[in-house]
Amino acid sequence: MNCEFPDTAISVAGITNYIQSLLEEDKILRQVWITGEVSSANHHRSGLFFTLQDPDGTAAIKCVAWNTQVAKLMQIPAVGEQLIILGSIRLYPQRGEYQLTVWQALPAGVGLQALRYQQLRNRLLSEGLFDEERKRPLPVHPQTIAVVTSPTAAAWGDIQKTLKHRYPGLQVLFSPATVQGEQAPESIVKAIARVEKDGRAEVLILSRGGGAVEELACFNDERVVRSVAECSIPVITGIGHQRDESLVDLVADVCVHTPTAAAELVVPALSELYAQHQQRIDALYDAVYEVKITATNQLQTLRNRLQRVGLDRQVKQEMQKLGWKRQQLVQVTSRRSQQATQHLEMLRQKLATLDPKAVLQRGYAVVRQENGAIARTATQLTVGQDLLVQLGQGEVKVKVVEVTKTQKD
Numbered sequence: 001m002n003c004e005f006p007d008t009a010i011s012v013a014g015i016t017n018y019i020q021s022l023l024e025e026d027k028i029l030r031q032v033w034i035t036g037e038v039s040s041a042n043h044h045r046s047g048l049f050f051t052l053q054d055p056d057g058t059a060a061i062k063c064v065a066w067n068t069q070v071a072k073l074m075q076i077p078a079v080g081e082q083l084i085i086l087g088s089i090r091l092y093p094q095r096g097e098y099q100l101t102v103w104q105a106l107p108a109g110v111g112l113q114a115l116r117y118q119q120l121r122n123r124l125l126s127e128g129l130f131d132e133e134r135k136r137p138l139p140v141h142p143q144t145i146a147v148v149t150s151p152t153a154a155a156w157g158d159i160q161k162t163l164k165h166r167y168p169g170l171q172v173l174f175s176p177a178t179v180q181g182e183q184a185p186e187s188i189v190k191a192i193a194r195v196e197k198d199g200r201a202e203v204l205i206l207s208r209g210g211g212a213v214e215e216l217a218c219f220n221d222e223r224v225v226r227s228v229a230e231c232s233i234p235v236i237t238g239i240g241h242q243r244d245e246s247l248v249d250l251v252a253d254v255c256v257h258t259p260t261a262a263a264e265l266v267v268p269a270l271s272e273l274y275a276q277h278q279q280r281i282d283a284l285y286d287a288v289y290e291v292k293i294t295a296t297n298q299l300q301t302l303r304n305r306l307q308r309v310g311l312d313r314q315v316k317q318e319m320q321k322l323g324w325k326r327q328q329l330v331q332v333t334s335r336r337s338q339q340a341t342q343h344l345e346m347l348r349q350k351l352a353t354l355d356p357k358a359v360l361q362r363g364y365a366v367v368r369q370e371n372g373a374i375a376r377t378a379t380q381l382t383v384g385q386d387l388l389v390q391l392g393q394g395e396v397k398v399k400v401v402e403v404t405k406t407q408k409d
Contacts, residue, residue: 080114210240238262
């Protein structure tokens with residue numbers, strides 16, 4: 001099939017130059033006053049870059065005040081401030097983006113978003129939602145935890161990696177949610193509700209990676225804050241920001257600054273638990289040895305005393321008492337030693353059972369989909385889908401040629 005290009009087709013540079021001329025030569029855009037709220041601001045070597053947005057968050061524009069102009073501004077842009085900006089629109093062909101070059105910035109009062117945030121914070125504070133008394137401790141050894149975050153975010157991968165390294169065999173329930181944008185608050189509330197309805201999780205991690213202030217707005221939404229406050233299980237937040245503390249952080253039972261830190265805090269390291277238990281066993285052996293030495297010394301002391309008294313009847317009575325105490329000590333020591341040995345063997349067997357490689361060595365295999373998720377039922381698979389089968393030694397890539405569904409499925 002022949003395809004003829006129209007004579008009017010122009011290059012990317014051509015259309016960009018045309019748009020640039022429209023924007024930069026427009027009389028209104030060459031000197032325009034704009035009012036809005038500063039949602040983010042960053043100082044660079046070349047100047048001050050910030051974002052100006054409407055109070056309701058429906059529109060935003062990138063702005064720059066070059067270093068030669070910053071000192072002339074009546075108000076230095078800062079997050080949360082409402083400003084009136086005088087500037088001109090400029091387009092950058094390399095990025096195909098436009099931004100406002102700032103000439104002057106005038107104060108226009110406290111930003112509406114910052115005011116709304118403070119009003120909501122004060123109201124929640126008066127209701128006692130931030131009180132330390134209502135915060136619950138995390139379970140010491142949870143067997144099932146839930147994670148609410150975006151399935152495409154790096155935070156989910158960091159949490160999975162940390163949990164697998166620290167506590168192999170832990171059951172993790174993933175409840176996906178959108179954690180940025182207008183749909184995020186409702187999505188997070190529904191994800192938390194799914195976890196509660198399931199009923200298996202003992203603790204919940206709510207997390208996302210870092211981002212600009214406006215990208216984390218969902219964690220200051222009243223719906224999300226109240227959902228976390230009313231959650232029936234303890235909630236730990238791991239939201240990747242260091243400078244600002246969200247309302248969700250304040251109402252959560254525990255808050256840390258990164259998803260990885262949340263995963264490290266929610267479960268202990270199994271290797272550390274084993275080392276602690278081994279230390280207890282060693283301490284028990286030392287204690288038993290000390291008791292034995294003390295009993296032996298006491299027995300010798302009594303023997304010396306009996307030899308000095310020379311009374312056969314008292315000697316026999318004391319010998320019987322010592323024999324009974326020795327037998328009792330041996331029984332107690334033997335029982336404690338046996339219990340400690342059994343406990344140690346149980347932990348060793350548990351570690352061996354939890355080792356996924358040991359399961360593979362017995363002839364089992366792990367079937368994973370292309371995204372790394374374990375295939376558990378036939379209904380998850382489709383004909384033609386590529387799968388990765390992990391054996392005791394090596395891996396095999398296979399393709400699904402037929403899916404047989406059981407009556408139960």
